[in-house]
Amino acid sequence: xxxxxYYFSGTGNSxxxxxxxxxxxxxxxxxxxxxAIKSGLDTSVDNIGIVFPVYCWxxxxxxxxxxxxxxxxxxxxxxxIATCGGSAAGTLLQTQKKLALQDIKLSSGFxxxxxxxYIVWGGAIxxxxxxxxxxxxxxxxxxxxxxxxxxxxxxxxxxxxLANFFLSKALYSVSMxxxxxxxxxxxxxxxxxxxxxxxxxxxxxxxxIKEGKPVWNHKxxxxxxxxxxxxxxxxxYGKKTQERERYTxxxxxxxxxxx
Numbered sequence: 149x150x151x152x153x154y155y156f157s158g159t160g161n162s163x164x165x166x167x168x169x170x171x172x173x174x175x176x177x178x179x180x181x182x183x184a185i186k187s188g189l190d191t192s193v194d195n196i197g198i199v200f201p202v203y204c205w206x207x208x209x210x211x212x213x214x215x216x217x218x219x220x221x222x223x224x225x226x227x228x229i230a231t232c233g234g235s236a237a238g239t240l241l242q243t244q245k246k247l248a249l250q251d252i253k254l255s256s257g258f259x260x261x262x263x264x265x266y267i268v269w270g271g272a273i274x275x276x277x278x279x280x281x282x283x284x285x286x287x288x289x290x291x292x293x294x295x296x297x298x299x300x301x302x303x304x305x306x307x308x309x310l311a312n313f314f315l316s317k318a319l320y321s322v323s324m325x326x327x328x329x330x331x332x333x334x335x336x337x338x339x340x341x342x343x344x345x346x347x348x349x350x351x352x353x354x355x356x357i358k359e360g361k362p363v364w365n366h367k368x369x370x371x372x373x374x375x376x377x378x379x380x381x382x383x384x385y386g387k388k389t390q391e392r393e394r395y396t397x398x399x400x401x402x403x404x405x406x407x
Contacts, residue, residue, distance in 0.1 A: 149297065151176040151195040152223070154184050156211050156351065158201065158371025160397030161231045161262035163404065165285065166199045169229075172293035181214045182351040189222060195296055196223040201262075201371070202232035202239045205311075206320035207246070208369055209327060210351065215246045220253075225299040227256040229292070233264025233273075238312030240304045242320075256302035258292055260285055263395055265372055268385050271392030278398075331364035334374070337390070339382035346374035346383060348406040377402055 151173050157163040157180075170176035173195075181200070196218070200211045207230075218226075228243045230236045240257035247254045262285070263278045264270075272278075295302045306312055331354065342360040350373060356363045362374065362383070375383040376394050384390055396402075 149173075149175060149195065150193040151197065151296070152189075152193045153178050153197040153199060154181050154214065155179070155199040156181040156201070156208055156214075156371075157199075157400075157405075158351070158369070158373040159265040159376045159395060160400030160405075161265070162199045162201050162229075164397045164399050165229055165231055165260055165262070166197075167400075168285070168289055169197070169199075169293060169296075172289055173296060180351070181210060185210070185214055185217065189217060191219075191222045193223050195225045195227065195299070197227045197229065197296070198243065199229045199231070201265075202230050202236045203327070203370055204320050204323045205235070205237040205315035206239050206242050206324060208371070209324060210369055211243075212246055215243070215250065218247065218250050218252060220251050225296070226252055226254050227258070227296055227302075228254060229258045229260055231260050231262045233262065233266065235259075235307050235311060235315075236305070237307040238316030239306075241306050241312060242316060244304050254304060255299070256292075256295055257304035257306075258288075258302070259305045260288065262397070265376055265395045267372060267375060267389050267392050267394065272395035282399075327370045328368050329366045330370055331366060331368035333386045334362075334364050335384050336361055337382050337384060339380040341380055341382075343379060345377055345379060345402070345406070349373040349377045349402070373405065377405065 153166045155166040230239045236259040244254040346362045347355045
């Protein structure tokens with residue numbers, strides 16, 4: 149049984165989940181969503197999975213665009229995994245609705261907690277808390293993999309009715325259209341050594357290097373790959389990130405993002 153897992157990831161959590169699941173499933177190809185949008189989809193598979201982080205209690209903009217390229221003929225079984233630092237609320241219900249517009253049934257939707265990377269609100273959580281989240285994921289892997297192997301109808305995991313409406317519908321619908329231009333708050337301090345990593349890790353190709361410095365072009369996904377992967381911690385956002393601890397998934401390498 150062949151499976152394609154399409155992932156979107158800024159700092160490695162969703163890539164880690166996709167890689168781990170591929171090992172459990174076997175005969176699985178892990179493909180980045182930005183690359184799939186450019187190159188097209190392999191349609192000769194039994195299962196298709198979408199793994200992505202939760203942004204503002206909903207799907208990243210690029211994931212919603214990717215879903216428009218899917219067709220029900222591409223696979224017999226579709227599943228989704230939303231990684232989040234807290235609650236995904238109604239994110240997977242969004243995914244279900246977007247897929248339904250393509251006449252595709254989402255058979256299973258799983259919420260997986262991972263350490264937050266949203267440095268705009270705060271720095272990395274403690275290593276102890278990170279470890280617990282990673283252990284919880286390991287404990288869930290077999291169940292999720294077996295559900296997919298059997299092509300079972302797991303259902304769609306979601307939050308309360310209030311959270312689904314106020315966070316994933318009302319707040320998301322107001323906030324997400326603003327995301328592309330929210331890169332105006334990025335800036336670079338004197339530690340920048342012109343390495344160009346920020347340009348290479350950006351999934352939206354939103355960063356140009358001009359006169360040795362990064363310039364953001366207002367098509368931002370708010371994935372924060374640039375600020376989190378910067379080797380010198382020279383990229384900042386607003387006024388409070390200089391002293392905040394960075395986070396990238398410890399089981400994912402920078403090389404995997406820039407290949």
